[in-house]
Amino acid sequence: MILEHVDVLVIGAGPSGAVAASILHQNGVKLKVVEQAHFPRFVIGESLIPRCMDHFDEAGFVEEVAAKGFEKKFGARFLRGDDVCWFDFSQKFSEGWDWTWQLPRAEFDKTLTDILQRRGVDIAFGTTVEQVVFNGTDSLTTVHDDRGNRREIHARFVIDCSGYGRVLPRLLNLDAPSSFPPMAATFVHVTDKRRPQGGEGTLITFDVLDQKVWFWVIPFSDGRSSLGLVCPKEHLEMIDQGSPAATFQHIIQQSDYYRQRFDGLEFLFEPKQVVSYAKAVKKLYGDGFALTGNSAEFLDPVFSSGVCFATESGALAAKLAVKQLNGLKVDWEHEYEEHMLWGVDVFRSYIRDWYSGDLQKFFFHKKVNEDVKRKVCSVLAGYVWDKENPFVKKHDRAVRAVTHLLPEDSC
Ligand code: FAD
Structure with missing residues (x-):
C-alpha cells in the first residue's frame, strides 16, 4: 500500500477545511486535504454571518470570492404575520464586518477549493477516510478513492473538518447527545421567477409561522432562491403530504408573505429532509487531533451560526497546529476547547x-x-x-x- 507523509492531514474540504488548509499553507506546513465528494456538491448552509469574513480574510479568500458576484447580505429580516424586524449589521455594537454573503454552497465551496489548488494545496477529491490509528500525536489514516484504491497517510496532526461525516467522533467514540430536542428541516431551490425588483427581491428573510416553526427565503445572485422550513420533528411528520415535493408545496401555502411569489414553482431537485441534525461531542481535541465545524458541534440553523463556527474553529485549530509543530506548547483545553465552547454557549x-x-x-x-x-x-x-x-x-x-x-x- 502507498504510504504518504504529511505534517497535517485535513479531513473534509467544506468551509472549515478550506480555511484551515489555507492557514496551514500560508505557514509553510506540508499538508494534504482528503475530501470524499467531487466538487461542486450540494450542502446546506447558505446564509453566512459577518464574523466568517474575518476568517475568509485571514485565509486570503475575500478578493477572489468577491469576484464571483455572490449576493451580498447586509442584515437579516424576521417576519411574523404583519410584524417585521430588520437587523442591519452596520448598526451592530461590536467592531467588525457589516456584510457577508448569501450563496449556493456548491459553488462557494468549489470556489474556495479552486483557490487552494491554484496556490498549490494538495486536495484529493473522491477520497474517503476509513480508519485513523493514533500513536501518540502521530497517526496513520487509511483512505480509499472512488476506484477502491487504498493508501495510508502518516500525519503529525489531523484536523477533522468532515462535517456530518463526523469521522473522528465516530471512530474514537466521541459522540455526545445534543442538549436540544429533535428538530427537522426540509429545503429546496427554485428559479425565483416572480422575484420583485430591488431590495425586496434579494432580502434574506426568516418568516415565523409558529413559535417553533419558521420558513427561510435566501435569494441567490443567479436568480435561484433557497427555501426551507425548520420545525419540531413531529411537526414535519404531521404535515406530511405523501411526498417531499407535495409537503413542500403545502409549506409554501402556510406563508402569507411568500405564498404568491413561490406558489407552484418547479423545484430544482426533490426537497431534502433532515431530522435530528443537532450534534455534540465529548471532547473537541485529543492527542494529535482537533475536531472543527459540524464534526464537533451543530446547534440549529436559526441564526446561521454553522459556517461561522466551522471557520472560527478551522482557523484556530490550524494556527494551534502550526504552533505545536513549531515545538511550542499548546494548551488545547484553554486555547481551543474553551474558546469554541464559549461561542457555542452564547448561540x-x-x-x-x-x-x-x-x-x-x-x-x-x-x-x-x-x-x-x-x-x-x-x-x-x-x-x-x-x-x-x-x-x-x-x-x-x-x-x-x-x-x-x-x-x-x-x-
Ligand atoms: P461541511 O460543509 O459539511 O463539509 C464537510 C466535508 O467533509 C464534506 O464536503 C464531506 O463530503 C467531507 N467528508 C465527510 N466525510 C468524509 C470522509 N469520511 N472522508 C473525507 N471527507 C469526508 N449554516 C450556516 O452558516 N448558515 C445557514 O443558513 C445554515 N443553514 C442550515 C440549515 C440546515 C437545515 C442545517 C441542518 C444546517 C445549516 N447550517 C447553516 C449548518 C451548515 O450546514 C454547517 O454548519 C456547515 O456546512 C459546516 O461546515 P463544515 O466545513 O464543518 O462541514
Whole structure:
C-alpha cells in the first residue's frame, strides 16, 4: 500500500477545511486535504454571518470570492404575520464586518477549493477516510478513492473538518447527545421567477409561522432562491403530504408573505429532509487531533451560526497546529476547547430563547430598545467573543431579563 507523509492531514474540504488548509499553507506546513465528494456538491448552509469574513480574510479568500458576484447580505429580516424586524449589521455594537454573503454552497465551496489548488494545496477529491490509528500525536489514516484504491497517510496532526461525516467522533467514540430536542428541516431551490425588483427581491428573510416553526427565503445572485422550513420533528411528520415535493408545496401555502411569489414553482431537485441534525461531542481535541465545524458541534440553523463556527474553529485549530509543530506548547483545553465552547454557549442561549418565544417577543415588540438591538445584532453577526457586549457576557440571562420587562399589551 502507498504510504504518504504529511505534517497535517485535513479531513473534509467544506468551509472549515478550506480555511484551515489555507492557514496551514500560508505557514509553510506540508499538508494534504482528503475530501470524499467531487466538487461542486450540494450542502446546506447558505446564509453566512459577518464574523466568517474575518476568517475568509485571514485565509486570503475575500478578493477572489468577491469576484464571483455572490449576493451580498447586509442584515437579516424576521417576519411574523404583519410584524417585521430588520437587523442591519452596520448598526451592530461590536467592531467588525457589516456584510457577508448569501450563496449556493456548491459553488462557494468549489470556489474556495479552486483557490487552494491554484496556490498549490494538495486536495484529493473522491477520497474517503476509513480508519485513523493514533500513536501518540502521530497517526496513520487509511483512505480509499472512488476506484477502491487504498493508501495510508502518516500525519503529525489531523484536523477533522468532515462535517456530518463526523469521522473522528465516530471512530474514537466521541459522540455526545445534543442538549436540544429533535428538530427537522426540509429545503429546496427554485428559479425565483416572480422575484420583485430591488431590495425586496434579494432580502434574506426568516418568516415565523409558529413559535417553533419558521420558513427561510435566501435569494441567490443567479436568480435561484433557497427555501426551507425548520420545525419540531413531529411537526414535519404531521404535515406530511405523501411526498417531499407535495409537503413542500403545502409549506409554501402556510406563508402569507411568500405564498404568491413561490406558489407552484418547479423545484430544482426533490426537497431534502433532515431530522435530528443537532450534534455534540465529548471532547473537541485529543492527542494529535482537533475536531472543527459540524464534526464537533451543530446547534440549529436559526441564526446561521454553522459556517461561522466551522471557520472560527478551522482557523484556530490550524494556527494551534502550526504552533505545536513549531515545538511550542499548546494548551488545547484553554486555547481551543474553551474558546469554541464559549461561542457555542452564547448561540445556545439565543437559540433556546428564540424557541421559548422570549427573543421573538423582543424582535417583534413595537417599542424596541435600539441600544439593546445593537447588542443583539452583534450576536447575530457572529461577534460572540466580544465580552464588552453585555448581551454576550451575560448571554444566559440577558435576553430573558430584557423581555420579561416588556409590557405584553404592546407586542
Ligand atoms: P461541511 O460543509 O459539511 O463539509 C464537510 C466535508 O467533509 C464534506 O464536503 C464531506 O463530503 C467531507 N467528508 C465527510 N466525510 C468524509 C470522509 N469520511 N472522508 C473525507 N471527507 C469526508 N449554516 C450556516 O452558516 N448558515 C445557514 O443558513 C445554515 N443553514 C442550515 C440549515 C440546515 C437545515 C442545517 C441542518 C444546517 C445549516 N447550517 C447553516 C449548518 C451548515 O450546514 C454547517 O454548519 C456547515 O456546512 C459546516 O461546515 P463544515 O466545513 O464543518 O462541514
